[in-house]
Amino acid sequence: MKHEEEWQDMPEFEQGSTASIKGVMIHFETKEDMDAFSKLIGRTITMKTKGVFFPVKKKVKKLYSDGEQS
Numbered sequence: 001m002k003h004e005e006e007w008q009d010m011p012e013f014e015q016g017s018t019a020s021i022k023g024v025m026i027h028f029e030t031k032e033d034m035d036a037f038s039k040l041i042g043r044t045i046t047m048k049t050k051g052v053f054f055p056v057k058k059k060v061k062k063l064y065s066d067g068e069q070s
Contacts, residue, residue: 020053
C-alpha cells in the first residue's frame, strides 16, 4: 500500500510552536545561591539540571491507536 493511500481521510495534525522566546544562562557562585534561586522560582535545580522552562510546561499525554478496538 502506498503511503498516500494509508493516510487518506486522516485528520490534519498541526504542531504548535514549542520554542521559547528567550533563553538565558545563569551562573551561581555557591550551591546556596543555586538553592535560593531554585526556591525563588519554585523549580528543583540540581548539579545535573541542564535547563528549565518557566513557568512549568504541562506535559501532553501522547496516545497511540492502531485503529483496532480492544
